[in-house]
Amino acid sequence: MDVEHICLHCMEDKGGEEACPNCGRTTVSGKGPLYLEPGSLLRDKYLVGRVLGHGGFGITYLAFDMDLKVKLAVKEYLPSELATRGEGQTLVSAFAGNKGKFFEHGLEKFLEEARTLAQFENHPTIVTVKDYFRENNTAYFVMPYIEGATLKQFLDRKGGKVSYKAALKIMLPVLDALRAVHKAGLLHRDVSPANIFISREAQVKLLDFGAARQSTGERSRSLSVILKPGYAPAEQYASKGKHGTWSDVYAAAATLYRAITGVTPPEAVERMGEDTLATPSSLGANLPMEAEEAIMQALAVRIEDRISNIEELHNKLTSALVTQSLGPGAASAGDPDNDTMLVDSEVTMVNGSTTQAMTQGPLSHNASVRSQEPLPPDHLPPDHLPPDHLPPDHLPMTAQYSESPDWNEPGQTGAGKYALLAAFCLALVVLVAGMLAFRGASESIARIHDFPDATEGFTIINEADAEVRNGLIHAALFDAHGDEFNAEWAVEHLGFARDLLGQSLEFNPPTEQAVLIQGQMARIKEYQELLSEYMYVDGEAWNLLHDRMMPSAHATEQNLDEMATRLARTDNEHAARAARVAHDMMPRMIQLMERMSWDDNPALRDRLSVELEELEQPLGRLDEHLGDAPERGIYEAALSNLESMTLALGEFLTVDERRTVMRRDEMEPKFWDLFESMDPITMAARERLEQGQGPLMEGRLRLTRLAGLVAAVLGLALAVLCLLMFLRARKA
Template sequence: MVCKKCNKEIGNAAECPYCGAVVLIDPLPHHLPVGALIGGRFSVEGVLGEGGFGITYLTRDNKLGSLFAVKEYYPRGISYRDNTGTNEVYVSSKDDTDFYNHGKERFLSEARTLARFSEEPGVVSVTDFIEENDTVYLVMEYLRGETLQKYLKMHDKLSADEAFHMLEPVIKTLEKIHAAGVIHRDISPDNIMVLKNGQLKLMDFGAAKEYIDDNRSMSVMLKKGYAPMEQYRRNGKQGPWTDVYAMCATIYRCITGKTPDDALDRVVEDNLQKPSALGADITPQKEAVLMHGMAVHQQDRCRNMTELLRLWNGASDSAIGNTNQTADPNATIYADEAVFDSNATVYADETQVTGKTAKVQKPITTHQMPIPNQQAPKPKKKSKAGVIIGVVAAVLVVLIIAGVVIVKPLVSSISGTSNKNNASTVPTLSSGNSSSSWSVTDTAWNIKKDDNKTKLTSVSIYQTIYYHFKLKSTKKNATIKPIIKITKPDKTEETYVYSEALKDGWSWYSFSYDDPKSAKAGTLVVTVADESGNKIFTDSILLKD
């Protein structure tokens, strides 16, 4: 990458090492223009980044002359901006208004959560929040540095002691946050900033939840490799131990150079390699502590950051017992409350799927559950046999992918097929799969969520795209439980599962894809498989820059 100010090569640096210029992303039509004023005080200098639910601007305080990061609530896919002079944000349709307003309240909640801990050294400081343009702006200190994720790409693997020393201020800050009854639930290397002085700060409390209120349900959000098993489960009992898992997974990434195996895979068969097997510089005692913090089941894990600190600083095998985990084959995993995402912060409690008429309710009516104290919950008795990786929903399935939500059902009829004109065509299947048990038709890529007839073969990498298909089982009374795998142009993968569907006849599905943070040109591949992982069909589209 070349600095736009001095034209020197700077690699992936967040700031130019030669002239000090901040690296900004290219402006898009829906961004606030350079020079726009926020709150009559903060002048926009450019865009630092964008996710599915917000845009972060680099701004200058006209009173103090200091730089601040200002995060704007802007949910992509349902919002648009009037750039003719007002900069007002509008909702695309009346049907999305409740969803938009609910998300705005969540955004304000993030501001209030961060403000409570602004004096702590391990978190980003919030200085103000502003409501204007029919949206909300969160004013934060501008952190000069780079994410831990980017830092790790530029450096060799860290030793266990180095990694823990760097992260200890964040761990101690989380200890205080947990004591106040709040858990972060989205800790990972891309949510931790490494400042120029070497200090680390935790960002993005958009997923934070108060866990001490007995009447609160826990919405689910997952970051593959860093989210523990309880975040995959309906009413999973989350608490400080949830953040312990993610923090230990982050340390694992620092010292091994690899993202840990996803908890969803580990619960079936736990093949997570110990760091020492991957060449990590770690003592057997501290390795045992780290693996204890990443135990699949929360009852086998460190209860909180206080315990993690105590065990690490006085590590001994006898202090933590046996850390070998046995996967629970009877664990029930409900996909209708899960989001699989390797990058973006997203909210899974914003949608609901209902029966044949399939309307999306916003916000979701969540299941109520008592939220535990800081004691980790006791093991449950085994329930229904088998691992349920999702129950499929009739007529419409709503997925959240890379922070973008499909918020409207498809039209009542679908016609046409992908690649061929015969509506009964079944895509080519690999050997050993369940080809005799499935029929597929009416597959289509397009850029309109209500358009299931237009079939595109290529699209801009910055465009939200939609994929539609129809699927049925040829076996009578067989429940359809499709699993979706998205393979991006950079070969990274995301896996998704659906909610409950009709047992007989055709069921039709749709999902959106939007990855503005890491968009790359190339082929995007979707693979549809049954609940056992047997491939049903694949399809692809070319993403152009």
């Protein structure tokens, strides 16, 4: 196929026509300053077409393999906050400073995602990586092009939710994929409706392994850490969160919850104080009770209360489907949600092409049609009841006016007297209720003057609570990513929270609530100071690493390279070999230092110390065989640079230990203490609001008091009237 005859919008052969007969396009949609120019070639064989998607970390293009003659999807690493590309250019330019370093680290993580996906080449639910490579100062990986829609798009098209069985048909392959990922010792950490794809052939695919990482070992700082509100468990917010298979269990259950209810679960950190997660059945979902219990257990905030692995979640969901014991909100047998067609919905294509229906045959179960049996008398309609089961309204006319005294007029003894007695009791109830309403409203009006402007105080405290939570989220992101922007935002949000809490004191009397507010202000100030100190220590560690250790290491590498090159021209083979061995060890140490800038794994520091000890051996042999050679001066310079690096490493280890202790023993406890201590303040403000809301509430309370007074008077009058009628009937 000639390149000139390929439509860059759909990658089909358009022949010599100006407009493509397949898609009708004459130009390519989705051009932008950051995008590769349509028609560009990658690796001399991948023809780039239109943009399929653009996220925070990269761009996905439709492409065509000129060798194999097939459509592909090519993903390019280009985080817009860290790098850019000039319009009409192909090369990517990383920003200077820390952003450039984060770009390089993210680039390695991008390629790591490709290598991760390559492990699951034969899994039907995980997208295969066919190729990955570096080019244009960035990296790419190549995947099959699959037409379809994400689960998020699918749900939006279906009005926000689908039946439990339809959702389960989509989620079971996802659970199977997660089981394979966990078996390989990895975690996905980003399961959500946006990362589940449904193809035109109704095949489900799990996408975006950019956040995947080893399920064991220490936490690493990474740009790939993504927190999707509602789908990320609480441990992903903490710097030392205990990640495991249970983390993906939470995200998978949250995705299933969203699919069957149309509601995204509240953020896990917001549920730590007061859990507001509603059950799916209370939101109108029709599912077995066992399935609902499994979903709620999988969404437990505390790890110890949560389902621990995908296998257990899978078994509980599928066994619940087999038993078919429907819980609250269950529909009748004729309900379409109860139908065995699991997915009867159309899938909207990403590229706007035609739709494909996804269906599945009936599930096997033990349900059978029972033969109809005669209904007992209690279930028969009135026309079929025998006379002894009919109430008075359905008795024949002659029976209704029989001589029985129980059905005579009120003036006689019988039902009339009992009717008057019932009316009298009802009048007493109205009287008592009216008196209670009158008394309650009067007391509330009196309390209003003791609690002025409660509404304003409650609003301010709610705003302060939101600022505290925003600040703590930025603090957690700072600890996860190591960038100063999140730390500065955390300090700023917490400062706003302190100011708002100070304002709320104007609307609160000097009571227990005011003491709580003052205590929280002190905690916020203490955490702000601690966070600022931690930023300083973290910056000190960064400077030691990048301004002293790494420059000294590069200088030592240059000295050893120059010495090995010069000695190679002499007959001193032993010294030349020793210099080359020492030189070859330096890149490994420099790489370890680069990893230490974003990964706080203690094993890296230990490994660097071991490398330095091993470096002494070739340096000792070099010193022994060098003698008084002219290269002795270069050798001394290398030793001096190496000594500077070693001294800087010692200082770095001291500062890093201090940083670790601060995080573990001071920041984390205060983080959770600050988070949890807002709940009593907001609860107290809410109680105070319920006790009295100022002048706005007083009018309603006065109306309530008036209504209570009227009800009491009417109830009293009715009670007296009923009593008189009852006495008269008795005399008659």
